[in-house]
Amino acid sequence: xxxxxxxxxxxxxxxxxxxxxxxxxxxxxxxxxxxxxxxxxxxxxxxxxxxxxxxxxxxxxxxxxxxxxxxxxxxxxxxxxxxxxxxxxxxxxxxxxxxxxxxxxxxxxxxxxxxxxxxxxxxxxxxxxxxxxxxxxxxxxxxxxxxxxxxxxxxxxxxxxxxxxxxxxxxxxxxxxxxxxxxxxxxxxxxxxxxxxxxxxxxxxxxxxxxxxxxxxxxxxxxxxxxxxxxxxxxxxxxxxxxxxxxxxxxxxxxxxxxxxxxxxxxxxxxxxxxxxxxxxxxxxxxxxxxxxxxxxxxxxxxxxxxxxxxxxxxxxxxxxxxxxxxxxxxxxxxxxxxxxxxxxxxxxxxxxxxxxxxxxxxxxxxxxxxxxxxx
Amino acid sequence: xxxxxxxxxxxxxxxxxxxxxxxxxxxxxxxxxxxxxxxxxxxxxxxxxxxxxxxxxxxxxxxxxxxxxxxxxxxxxxxxxxxxxxxxxxxxxxxxxxxxxxxxxxxxxxxxxxxxxxxxxxxxxxxxxxxxxxxxxxxxxxxxxxxxxxxxxxxxxxxxxxxxxxxxxxxxxxxxxxxxxxxxxxxxxxxxxxxxxxxxxxxxxxxxxxxxxxxxxxxxxxxxxxxxxxxxxxxxxxxxxxxxxxxxxxxxxxxxxxxxxxxxxxxxxxxxxxxxxxxxxxxxxxxxxxxxxxxxxxxxxxxxxxx
Numbered sequence: 001x002x003x004x005x006x007x008x009x010x011x012x013x014x015x016x017x018x019x020x021x022x023x024x025x026x027x028x029x030x031x032x033x034x035x036x037x038x039x040x041x042x043x044x045x046x047x048x049x050x051x052x053x054x055x056x057x058x059x060x061x062x063x064x065x066x067x068x069x070x071x072x073x074x075x076x077x078x079x080x081x082x083x084x085x086x087x088x089x090x091x092x093x094x095x096x097x098x099x100x101x102x103x104x105x106x107x108x109x110x111x112x113x114x115x116x117x118x119x120x121x122x123x124x125x126x127x128x129x130x131x132x133x134x135x136x137x138x139x140x141x142x143x144x145x146x147x148x149x150x151x152x153x154x155x156x157x158x159x160x161x162x163x164x165x166x167x168x169x170x171x172x173x174x175x176x177x178x179x180x181x182x183x184x185x186x187x188x189x190x191x192x193x194x195x196x197x198x199x200x201x202x203x204x205x206x207x208x209x210x211x212x213x214x215x216x217x218x219x220x221x222x223x224x225x226x227x228x229x230x231x232x233x234x235x236x237x238x239x240x241x242x243x244x245x246x247x248x249x250x251x252x253x254x255x256x257x258x259x260x261x262x263x264x265x266x267x268x269x270x271x272x273x274x275x276x277x278x279x280x281x282x283x284x285x286x287x288x289x290x291x292x293x294x295x296x297x298x299x300x301x302x303x304x305x306x307x308x309x310x311x312x313x314x315x316x317x318x319x320x321x322x323x324x325x326x327x328x329x330x331x332x333x334x335x336x337x338x339x340x341x342x343x344x345x346x347x348x349x350x351x352x353x354x355x356x357x358x359x360x361x362x363x364x365x366x367x368x369x370x371x372x373x374x375x376x
Numbered sequence: 377x378x379x380x381x382x383x384x385x386x387x388x389x390x391x392x393x394x395x396x397x398x399x400x401x402x403x404x405x406x407x408x409x410x411x412x413x414x415x416x417x418x419x420x421x422x423x424x425x426x427x428x429x430x431x432x433x434x435x436x437x438x439x440x441x442x443x444x445x446x447x448x449x450x451x452x453x454x455x456x457x458x459x460x461x462x463x464x465x466x467x468x469x470x471x472x473x474x475x476x477x478x479x480x481x482x483x484x485x486x487x488x489x490x491x492x493x494x495x496x497x498x499x500x501x502x503x504x505x506x507x508x509x510x511x512x513x514x515x516x517x518x519x520x521x522x523x524x525x526x527x528x529x530x531x532x533x534x535x536x537x538x539x540x541x542x543x544x545x546x547x548x549x550x551x552x553x554x555x556x557x558x559x560x561x562x563x564x565x566x567x568x569x570x571x572x573x574x575x576x577x578x579x580x581x582x583x584x585x586x587x588x589x590x591x592x593x594x595x596x597x598x599x600x601x602x603x604x605x606x607x608x609x610x611x612x613x614x615x616x617x618x619x620x621x622x623x624x625x626x627x628x629x630x631x632x633x634x635x636x637x638x639x640x641x642x643x644x645x646x647x648x649x650x651x652x653x654x655x656x657x658x659x660x661x662x663x664x665x666x667x668x669x670x671x672x673x674x675x676x677x678x679x680x681x682x683x
Contacts, residue, residue, distance in 0.1 A: 332493025
């Protein structure tokens with residue numbers, strides 16, 4: 001392998017390989033079961049930020065409602081698990097055995113119709129992606145066809161988040177209310193509360209996430225990816241070139257929603273419950289900051305951002321709860337003002353030129369090369 | 377709901393309408409500042425609720441000041457507090473524009489994130505300074521009690537006062553915008569920024585003053601808010617989503633639209649609240665607004681604007 005091809009290989013795959021090594025080898029070896037489960041929980045937000053990189057970083061659609069898609073995915077699998085846990089034998093003390101406990105507490109006597117399909121595992125897996133994507137489609141298609149975008153779209157997504165959160169909290173008998181759906185036990189007879197199951201789920205989550213990263217890279221490197229970037233930078237021009245901009249935007253928004261749904265499902269499986277406190281307005285905006293901090297133009301960077309912010313949140317909010325909001329707010333402001341490309345931008349502008357100087361003896365990486373490969 | 381007599385039903389309707397009017401006042405007061413800023417600069421100020429709460433805390437402090445040092449003037453403290461609230465919130469607004477917003481005019485989506493960060497910081501400052509519990513002010517005697525319109529209908533005086541205040545502030549802002557030289561400049565920049573710059577209007581300065589004014593109005597809104605509710609560090613966030621919808625639904629560049637949409641949303645919400653639970657009333661109102669916005673994204677009233 002000559003120097004040039006080695007270098008292009010390095011600039012294309014180093015980040016991905018490093019991330020895969022870190023998640024598959026270093027973390028499982030270095031962390032105890034509890035910490036590994038925490039990392040797995042953080043990684044479930046990684047799916048959301050991948051979607052945000054696609055729709056915000058590359059297409060310019062800021063969604064402040066990713067939390068709701070995350071939540072829908074999570075609720076789908078939680079409903080399945082809850083039904084599995086609520087067998088007539090387990091719930092014999094209830095006045096209506098065989099329905100989830102919170103329904104019984106709310107004087108429901110039979111399972112609501114929209115819970116029925118969630119007896120089927122195949123349907124649940126389908127719904128985890130289809131339900132968020134369907135909601136996203138209804139929202140996005142109407143708006144994008146009328147050429148509503150930018151700030152307006154962000155506000156509407158936030159309003160939808162508010163509506164769905166209020167709805168989930170208010171309809172206690174159907175959704176478990178503010179407590180959410182708790183006390184989930186087994187997945188197809190497999191106890192998900194043991195340490196072994198947590199470890200297994202961690203690896204499933206990592207493999208899925210890496211797969212999604214590859215999928216994202218594939219999309220971004222394809223012609224579709226180029227059109228998305230073109231829409232972000234000069235939407236009118238793309239429209240005049242004969243592309244139906246609304247369809248592309250709708251597609252990428254739905255894809256982001258489906259990714260968020262998968263993340264929500266992985267979250268529920270690893271944490272063992274789903275509640276509205278994880279999916280409201282504030283968590284939705286926090287997901288955007290994961291992405292902004294890691295780098296809105298970098299799939300790997302965004303996943304790293306989700307890990308770093310979550311880890312910092314757990315550490316800081318335990319040690320200095322007062323300071324955490326200051327740090328979080330400061331991060332928001334600093335990233336938007338000084339590092340619009342996030343950590344990945346810093347790595348690209350400073351670390352990569354330095355390393356290539358050390359290893360390849362370059363005086364300076366040509367700026368064109370860096371700009372041409374933002375898809376890392 | 378059919379067990380009521382006609383008289384009872386009509387007085388319930390009036391009472392709900394009155395509750396809706398109070399909500400309307402809160403919406404208007406918050407949305408006015410937001411609409412000016414959003415309409416003119418396209419900047420979404422997520423920290424707007426926190427500017428409002430700042431005004432509320434200033435009012436709280438002023439009321440204590442009067443209680444301790446000027447007890448004889450206590451009945452009039454509110455008017456002083458309002459002026460303080462305007463000055464403090466407006467000054468903070470000017471500072472924020474200078475430090476933060478002016479660097480982000482080219483990236484409206486990023487202002488949204490940066491001001492959200494600001495709102496987190498302000499919330500934590502309030503929490504550290506005033507505690508996590510809600511604080512309330514003592515109303516002066518003349519604002520307590522209620523008027524009996526008929527046997528079954530009574531209206532609270534503080535509610536009436538807030539409505540009157542809202543009307544006064546709205547008229548003041550409208551006069552400022554449509555009769556003053558500064559207002560002329562603001563409207564010029566709103567409709568055609570480049571041309572305004574070309575004829576010699578300092579658009580940057582107009583932006584800064586507008587942001588300051590918008591935040592100042594939010595401060596006054598906060599002062600008025602203390603008359604009908606108590607203030608906590610996160611009270612501002614409760615209203616921010618509704619307020620954004622009010623502004624967007626009304627049509628971003630039109631103050632008249634803002635007033636009309638605030639009226640529609642608040643009245644339908646409080647009317648529905650009687651028939652359904654509070655949360656369902658809110659869900660349905662918001663859903664209707666979102667649905668209408670999907671059909672008519674430009675909002676109720678449209679002002680021709682050259683981008």
